Amino acid sequence: MDKRQFLKGSAALAAMTAVRGGLAQSGSGGPRENWAGTFHYSTDNVLQPASVADVQKAITSVDSVRALGTRHSFNGIADSKVAQISTLGLHDFKLDAAAKTVTVGAGIKYGDLAVQLDKAGFALANMASLPHISVGGSIATGTHGSGLRNGGLATSVSGLEIVAADGTVHTLTRAKDGDAFHGAVVSMGSLGVVTHVTLDVEPSYEMTQIVYQALDFHELEHNFEAIMNTGYSLSLFTNWQHHKAWEVWIKRRVDQGGGAAPPEMFYGATLAKEKLHPVVGQGPEKTTDQLNSVGKWYERLPHFKMEFTPSTGREIQTEYFVPFEHAYEAVLAVESLRDQITPHLFVTELRSIAADDLWMSMAYKRRSLAIHFTWKPEWDAVMKVIPQVEAKLKPFTPRPHWGKVNTLAAPQVRAAYPRADDFTQLLKSYDPKGKFVNEYMRHELLG
Ligand SMILES: Cc1cc2nc3c(=O)[nH]c(=O)nc-3n(C[C@H](O)[C@H](O)[C@H](O)COP(=O)(O)OP(=O)(O)OC[C@H]3O[C@@H](n4cnc5c(N)ncnc54)[C@H](O)[C@@H]3O)c2cc1C
Structure with missing residues (x-):
């Protein structure tokens, strides 16, 4: 987070009372602050697709964009100066009981997913401290619960559907794509907009x-x-x-x-x-x-x-x-x-x-x-x-x-990630013109 973002954060805090009173709703896109009211997004242009085809149209209609989930991040990771694509209209649910997987629209909240899953007799291995967050936003940031024998929430992902910068749809699975799949799951929203996520499930407990x-x-x-x-x-x-x-x-x-x-x-x-x-x-x-x-x-x-x-x-x-x-x-x-x-x-x-x-x-x-x-x-x-x-x-x-x-x-963040260079290459293959690169990505990872 750079100095300009700090200042934006301070301004957002000062404006918090107004925000909570509903005054910060944009014409089309809902609240223009993160959940905590500590970060003010730079655009009022929030596109709201309800299908994969809508996401394709939304991405190809703009030169620069970021996906937006339930706004629970505290920094500029979801920010864009041009447009955001809200994923909240993507919340379908399809269980494959035989394969022990569920495929969901990436905007579904863990709490809503959990209730549907449990009714069908299944469960997830782990959750974060709150159920209010979207699946797509959580896995993009490496969100986790606790347990030395439990991985973060992204480790339950066995498949991804991503719409890339040129509007093409890519399907990756753990079984088929091996190492590239491992590179694509925790993406900080930088490979494209994830439209569907397949998660491993287990019998309810x-x-x-x-x-x-x-x-x-x-x-x-x-x-x-x-x-x-x-x-x-x-x-x-x-x-x-x-x-x-x-x-x-x-x-x-x-x-x-x-x-x-x-x-x-x-x-x-x-x-x-x-x-x-x-x-x-x-x-x-x-x-x-x-x-x-x-x-x-x-x-x-x-x-x-x-x-x-x-x-x-x-x-x-x-x-x-x-x-x-x-x-x-x-x-x-x-x-x-x-x-x-x-x-x-x-x-x-x-x-x-x-x-x-x-x-x-x-x-x-x-x-x-x-x-x-x-x-x-x-x-x-x-x-x-x-x-x-x-x-x-x-x-x-x-x-x-x-x-x-x-x-x-x-430089310090990259040094902590042995595969940072591979990730940068992967990002360029999905997004050669940097449509999904924002200020946060430049400051935090790309330099
Ligand atoms: C009260 C509170 C408690 C929290 N507890 C925990 C916790 O227990 N453990 C933990 O690890 N974290 C925790 N967090 C942090 C939170 O889990 C992360 O910030 C997470 O990213 C929130 O998901 P979101 O949908 O709100 O993402 P957003 O903030 O909306 O977006 C985050 C990033 O994900 C990208 N993104 C969102 N959806 C998609 C998509 N479909 N495709 C591609 N990219 C996408 C965005 O572009 C952005 O880069 C907590 C946050 C709050 C406010």
Whole structure:
């Protein structure tokens, strides 16, 4: 994100009240801010296709364009000076029960997909902290949940339909296209507009969720891997003070013993007896059920319920992936900045992600710890802290989340991705004239 984008972000924050009052609706395209109101898009021209043929027409009608999903990214990744193509009209659903796959329109939200899938007796392997995000936008940015044995959401993708810059439709599958497929899934929206995504599914399962309070960071020094491997998915929440995670959220599958009564203590942390929100002081009504009650997979994997605003609403997010073998050192490095971080922070979440083969995934060939920050909407102060966090994490070759705010520039980001040059070549083969290249891509990756 460059200085101009920071300034746009500040202006958007100042205008937030007006935006939430609905004054920022454009004539044809819906809100002109990202979900958090922290980034103002540069165009009012939002094309709204309802079919693949419409997408082809939309792409060939303009010289420069970006796809737009549910607007949950925090930076300029979806921005365009000329036009955006909203994918929200693409939300069809076709299950192949025999092949254990589902093919969906890329604009479908995970929450809507999950309900249809579960009714048919199937489930996804993982979800992010919220169900409100589109499938196409999530896989484009490497969006993830938690679990050292679980890959990010893009690892469930087994097929893609992409409309490229010249309007041609390309179908890629994991089975047929091998390495090129691995290059195309986490694309930052730069190969074209993904119109359909095929996802692996499995039989539906039930889960429970339990929360422990006050886990001392000393426990991480020797037990980090065992802790992160507990249950099916685990998140640690902290504000970096007192050398502690204030909450540990553990999501357990009933078919893996997750219905059993949980122990009272977990590495010195105490089992919570009431429902909690990850941000201290926020009410638990928005969060998925806890206290070991059994529910469907999609009612436990995300932290937040579909029918409520997730997280805090007015916020800035940043996140860095570091190799899991350096997880504890990286936590100590960030913790050394606690007095600069805490005043501007709602919460930090620590999650683990399995290594994968997707060239531009933040977990490419690296089992990872993801260190996430939900910042208060204090733009200027937060922008002073982020470079300090990045300097502390530099020895660990951090990979910033593609959809969140960071101040790293292309050379440092590229250096963290062994297949960055191959990805640039792939991008040029789909988009030789740079129709999908925007300011974010130039700053963040292409240089
Ligand atoms: C409250 C909150 C909680 C979050 N929690 C998590 C979390 O748990 N884990 C995590 O990893 N991230 C998380 N995020 C980040 C979020 O998952 C990503 O920003 C994701 O990209 C959002 O999807 P979207 O549809 O809103 O994408 P958008 O912001 O609309 O677009 C993101 C990028 O995807 C591209 N894109 C969108 N659709 C398509 C398409 N069909 N074809 C091609 N390109 C496309 C756009 O061009 C753009 O480059 C969270 C964000 C918020 C606001």
